[in-house]
Amino acid sequence: MDANRNPARPSEVIGHYAWASVAQAEEALGAARAALPGWAASNPQTRSDVLRRVGDELNARAEELGALLTREEGKTLREGVGEVRRSAQIFHYAAGEPLRQGGEALPGLRDGTTAMVSREPVGVVVLITPWNFPMAVPAWKTAYALAFGNTVVLKPSEVTPACAWELADILHRAGLPAGAFNLVVGDGRTLGPALVDGADAVSFTGSPGVGRAILERSVARMTRVQLELGGKNPLVVHDDADLELAVDIALQGAFHSTGQRCTATSRIIVDRRVHDAFVERLVTRIAALRVGDPMDAATDMGPVVSEAQLAKDLHCIADARSEGAELAFGGGRMDGDGYFLEPTLFVGTDNAMRINRDEVFGPVACVIPADGLDHAIAIANDSDHALSSGIVTRGLASAETFRRRSRAGLVMVNAPTAGIDYHVPFGGRGPSGYGGREQGSAAVEFFTEGKTAYINHGIAG
Numbered sequence: 224m225d226a227n228r229n230p231a232r233p234s235e236v237i238g239h240y241a242w243a244s245v246a247q248a249e250e251a252l253g254a255a256r257a258a259l260p261g262w263a264a265s266n267p268q269t270r271s272d273v274l275r276r277v278g279d280e281l282n283a284r285a286e287e288l289g290a291l292l293t294r295e296e297g298k299t300l301r302e303g304v305g306e307v308r309r310s311a312q313i314f315h316y317a318a319g320e321p322l323r324q325g326g327e328a329l330p331g332l333r334d335g336t337t338a339m340v341s342r343e344p345v346g347v348v349v350l351i352t353p354w355n356f357p358m359a360v361p362a363w364k365t366a367y368a369l370a371f372g373n374t375v376v377l378k379p380s381e382v383t384p385a386c387a388w389e390l391a392d393i394l395h396r397a398g399l400p401a402g403a404f405n406l407v408v409g410d411g412r413t414l415g416p417a418l419v420d421g422a423d424a425v426s427f428t429g430s431p432g433v434g435r436a437i438l439e440r441s442v443a444r445m446t447r448v449q450l451e452l453g454g455k456n457p458l459v460v461h462d463d464a465d466l467e468l469a470v471d472i473a474l475q476g477a478f479h480s481t482g483q484r485c486t487a488t489s490r491i492i493v494d495r496r497v498h499d500a501f502v503e504r505l506v507t508r509i510a511a512l513r514v515g516d517p518m519d520a521a522t523d524m525g526p527v528v529s530e531a532q533l534a535k536d537l538h539c540i541a542d543a544r545s546e547g548a549e550l551a552f553g554g555g556r557m558d559g560d561g562y563f564l565e566p567t568l569f570v571g572t573d574n575a576m577r578i579n580r581d582e583v584f585g586p587v588a589c590v591i592p593a594d595g596l597d598h599a600i601a602i603a604n605d606s607d608h609a610l611s612s613g614i615v616t617r618g619l620a621s622a623e624t625f626r627r628r629s630r631a632g633l634v635m636v637n638a639p640t641a642g643i644d645y646h647v648p649f650g651g652r653g654p655s656g657y658g659g660r661e662q663g664s665a666a667v668e669f670f671t672e673g674k675t676a677y678i679n680h681g682i683a684g
């Protein structure tokens with residue numbers, strides 16, 4: 224049993240959530256396994272109806288659940304409510320999948336035969352999710368897993384169990400048969416190995432270190448695995464950019480959701496010809512950000528999620544200063560009990576510095592000067608991460624050059640690196656992602672197995 228606390232006011236306990244033992248995690252896997260044949264064979268309309276009802280309830284309760292999300296994670300109320308609505312949209316979109324699922328029938332190459340290609344559920348799917356999108360990430364993994372007939376064991380972050388609990392409750396009341404969805408709250412290091420060992424597929428979002436451990440364990444058992452890991456996402460400001468727009472995009476990408484997004488902008492690569500004008504405008508806008516109680520409608524940025532994450536952010540900031548990065552704004556913890564950190568901007572940095580190599584996962588961004596588009600693209604691509612990237616430019620040619628040459632899995636033109644749509648594939652390349660994309664048309668690849676059948680019906684022609 225552990226206390227779930229409000230990061231804006233850590234003395235406020237949101238609830239106590241029982242932590243599962245390894246034996247209970249195994250029981251959940253057993254329940255998912257027992258429910259699998261029934262759910263896998265269920266009528267597509269049944270699956271669609273359940274998912275639609277989940278979306279309906281999320282929508283109807285968006286304000287209430289958004290407030291809960293804000294209290295446990297710390298993003299602003301606008302962002303919290305927005306995340307619940309987005310989760311509703313995901314369930315509504317996924318509700319169409321069981322009805323859309325098709326296959327292929329081709330004439331076989333031997334007379335009197337037909338080749339049929341179809342898809343089946345993978346089986347028991349374990350979903351391991353982080354704290355930064357405590358409703359949307361569980362939603363987008365769960366909705367597609369169930370849509371394609373799999374049964375689920377969800378292990379949310381120990382930091383944000385409340386949203387996952389609400390989602391489990393809604394799924395239960397939406398008519399899902401017992402055992403089709405199981406929630407296991409608790410410590411990832413303790414429960415992780417048993418969960419991975421009992422899964423037919425594992426979908427994980429979180430840190431690269433944990434992702435690698437899950438990958439190694441899954442590969443040893445030849446279990447299907449999908450990892451959505453970190454980013455060090457570059458935003459290029461080209462010399463022809465509309466600077467107001469560029470500042471807006473940088474601000475949103477770096478500081479919305481307190482910078483706690485794998486897609487957050489952390490390296491702002493600015494052409495030297497517009498560097499000083501851009502930095503001056505950006506610092507003015509950062510200074511105007513209202514950091515404080517995320518429940519207050521006037522607040523632009525809430526607290527960091529936890530004391531441990533705040534300590535990590537402050538450590539990264541101190542490290543950047545010791546490397547010679549110049550602080551242009553922020554850098555310190557704010558007064559009070561909450562885990563509030565000033566939005567922080569470094570200038571005079573280069574891409575070799577640790578602050579530009581390792582993910583911070585907080586409201587910290589660095590400006591790196593560049594000499595022209597080729598140089599800017601080379602800097603953008605020189606990273607151990609390749610999740611999201613962006614360019615601000617008025618030119619079609621520079622936009623298209625960037626789109627083609629960026630190594631990232633997501634490319635944004637005149638839009639923030641963070642903030643994705645739910646109906647298109649999402650994911651990174653290289654160490655930022657493994658095992659295929661999530662969402663949209665990509666989800667079917669991970670959550671189903673293919674089958675090719677040869678039917679000899681003896682009727683030639």
Ligand SMILES: NC(=O)C1=CN([C@@H]2O[C@H](COP(=O)(O)OP(=O)(O)OC[C@H]3O[C@@H](n4cnc5c(N)ncnc54)[C@H](OP(=O)(O)O)[C@@H]3O)[C@@H](O)[C@H]2O)C=CC1
Nearest residue numbers: 352353379380381410411412415429430433452453485584
């Ligand atoms: N790419 C992204 O979207 C995210 C990246 N991060 C990065 O990760 C850092 C640490 O954040 P944190 O929440 O601790 O991220 P983790 O990667 O540690 O946690 C993500 C999920 O994995 C679980 N987990 C932890 N250890 C194991 C294990 N050995 N086997 C299986 N599951 C495990 C966690 O459980 P438990 O909560 O119990 O530890 C949680 O549910 C952040 O500072 C940030 O850099 C964090 C969140 C999201």
Ligand SMILES: O=C(O)CCC(=O)C(=O)O
Nearest residue numbers: 483484485486641642643
């Ligand atoms: O940018 C977004 O909308 C999604 C980000 C995300 O998936 C994450 O941070 O885990």
